[in-house]
Amino acid sequence: MKFATITFPGSNCDQDVYFVTSNILKQPSAMLWHDEQFDLASYDCVILPGGFSYGDYLRSGAIARFAPIMERVIEYANNGGLVMGICNGFQILLEAGLLPGAMKVNQNLKFVCRYSKLAVVNNQTPFTNCCKAGELLSIPVAHGEGNYYIDRPGLELLQANNQVVLRYRDQQENPNGSVDNIAGICNQAGNVFGMMPHPERCAEAILGNNGTDGLKIFYSLLNYQQKESGAR
Amino acid sequence: MRAKQWEQEGLTREEYDLILEILGREPNQTELGIFGVMWSEHCSYKNSKPVLKKLPTKGERILQGPGENAGIIDIGDQQALSFKVESHNHPSAIEPYQGAATGVGGIIRDIFTMGARPIATLNSLRFGELDHPQVRYLFKEVVAGIAGYGNCIGIPTVAGEVYFSDSYRGNPLVNAMSVGLMKHEDIATGTASGVGNSVMVVGATTGRDGIQGASFASDQLSEESVADRPAVQVGDPFMEKLLLEASLELIKSGTLVGIQDMGAAGLISSSSEMASRGRSGIEIDVALVPKREEGMTPYEVLLSESQERMLVVPKKGQEEQVAKIFNKWGLKAAVIGKVTADQILRVYEQGELVAEVPVSALTDQAPVYQRPQQKPAYLEQVQSFSPAGLKEPTDLSSVLMELIGSPNIASKEWVYQQYDHMILTNTVVLPGSDAAVLRIKGTKKGIAVTIDGNGRYCYLDPELGAAIAVAEAARNIVCSGGKPLAITDGLNFGNPLNPENFWQFDRCVEGISRACQALETPVTGGNVSFYNESPAGAIYPTPIIGMVGLLEDIKQATTHYFKTEGDLICLLGATRDELGGSEYLQVVYGLEQGRVPELDLALEQRVQGACLAAIKLGMIKSAHDCSEGGLAVCLAESCFEREFGVQIEAQTKLSAVAWLFSESTSRIVISIEPKDLARLTEVISTYDLPYQIIGKVISRPRFQINNWIDCDLKEMKNKWQQSISARMEN
């Protein structure tokens, strides 16, 4: 499975994602610089990593959304390609309109970095098919603007379409005050996914809490890809 | 008329006379300003140099000692670590968010200037007591500033320490440390050589921010200091992230002669230091420096402390290559002058000479003073105090509850959750343990890093207190499975012209020196911050020790908390009746008095040796340094993570209070499986040290010690965990 991770000026989790796809998953991986309109068609998954693209100035993700490569990402997503946005990457997907809603500053106004417990709400996506429905994942968050907001009709639409993919287990585990404890959502077609927690930070047992729950997200992608190519 | 001017630049009559002698003429205003800032303590170390000579700086692993932007040590496999601590106390007192943020930015720049990729930062903070609203404001903003900068640039803040004492109310301490990883072949230096080579400024534009910051750091804080806000710089971590990537790319490109961070005293300091190291001269034209404000005078351009800038000397003909690399990252690069042969610094403005000073006059020939010292009058009184006369409390359980709720001992979760401590995916042992442990990708190795200090001990006994800080840092490294390698020191003191303050400084350096020699951890560089005073007086003498250690095998990384029911708890080292200077005295009686604990460096080495040997043999389940709050607190901290209880049977001739709360040095609490007891005693016997099996880990969340203490562990944990956030989030 060919992965592309995109680096914007100020991205800082790009190397971490690349390390997982290349060294842990051992899949062909590329890092693409933001200011070129690469042809993405040859990749099987495009990842927008975490960080502070353009310093998060104005609004997180607002400026990165206009980087030249984003035109290609939008085109790629509209053609059904798998796109995953992690943290700042999720924020960029919202700003680009590939996912609905917006991010506000965390409820307690503080950056928060800690492990959080997530419930898998929808395990029928290319990003979560290796998880059981309702399974609890322990994955770290690290953000200051992860307070996901969408208006009530929008939320009802998300729920009706099974687009809420990950939720913080409960209000206590919710680090940012997001609507409906939302931690990750996908688009209606299911090929674009954004999550605030960082699966790349817990893809090896040696790190932090001995957990590798993050790997389940990446394995889901491999699993999906295998089935897809088998079906073809 | 002149008299006013040299005083305004912070110079003395004698120093002005020396300038006349060096130049053979009167300096013009720009030159006087240059001397003022370059001869400030912050740049010249004129007061501290003779004392700092005591520090051991040699060792087989030292690749770069003091004198460069940061020190470098060898960690094998052609890899090296660059690390250093730096203070940003005064800027943080005036504008806490930006002061702390730019402190982090500055120390990170020092590291990547050496050619190393920063992989971790640490910080050591001191504030007044949290019941003052102004202190809470400073604390909140400093933490937010460190987080804001470190999180955005994407370097994990993995460890630190925070203490609260009235001594720091008017003058908080913000010391930041950064650690970088590099290959030997990528070591860069801040040297300007090769006559005719260009001198370039790269990165951000130059504005009026931070002018005279270095002189400001070399003065006391006063009511008027708040009006000095324009002297504080504003940091741009996004710009620095780009600068970091561009600089490392530049260093690897092989186009460089030298590179130097533009920190304190900006362009003037970086250019004279680079020229000095290269035994050359430099001429620059301030008109060529990219600026963000109009109408800046040469003086302002030279002294600006605008952040996120570097001075670069490329090899001949490589200017365009340098510019190309920086442009790729959206940064400016401009040629502003060239290297000359005559060891003179010449400054032009549009071709017109505005300053001409011998380089050595700003560096080697800067005045050096042997300041008078006097043992402080208060010492005899505080040291003669004996806790023996105090009426002991009867309810020791509630004393313990009070201690773990003391902000000095309570969990620092409120702080470190605001820091991204996992980014770069190397953090194996997260904050909250004795030291942070990071893996080195692509190897079996890891490093352990810690930062420690104890201002109260140093107030009560500067030499011993400073030595204890070094010993504790080493113990923290060892408890995490690392072998201590080297230190960087952040020396925070009051006005050095006060003989009592200077005596404290001298004694502390002596203590560091003695401990570093015994523990074989040389000093690779550091920072001196004097003038830490407020109208209420000088701060406690506060040397901060940043230490790095090496784990040959990352699998030996060890944490502080108990892991399994039934494990035996063993105390390495011995507890003595040493309550002087303890957190117990402070919390229960409000006293900061008495004799600090003794330190036998030979015993310290044996305790650390035994612990590390046992860790390497794989029998240690947990190891925790026993220090502030004593054994009772150490045991409680070991229980919290997994919510185990303990059943402790202390066999001792000491009083309950002494056994529980003495802060005797050279002690480590470890836990092992019962089957490993014989192997452990074998290891210990080869190191010849006192030890005692004191109890076992139990599954019931109950904390029991003899019939002295019996507490509900969850209640304890709650108090410990909530203490700081409850004070901050009311």
Add this chain to the structure above:
Amino acid sequence: MQFVVRIEIKLKESILDPQGQAVRGGLTSLGYKNVVDVHVGKYLELLIEGSKEQDEVERQVEEMCQRLLANPVIEDYSFQVESAGGIG
């Protein structure tokens, strides 16, 4: 001709503003108990050059707000355009 454009951006009335609430709490604790609501927003100042008419500039700023400066999902914006003189 030069125009100075002053833009205010704030969270929509219906959306909880954590910063505004925190500021209100701070003011209340200082004794300003009559402060019933606080909104924290952003202020931008643009200097626009060219020979354009004022309503053309206004159309352009409207577009800037829609596309980049504000996030219409959660934010409202308002702006004023003022002639700053220059050779017209």
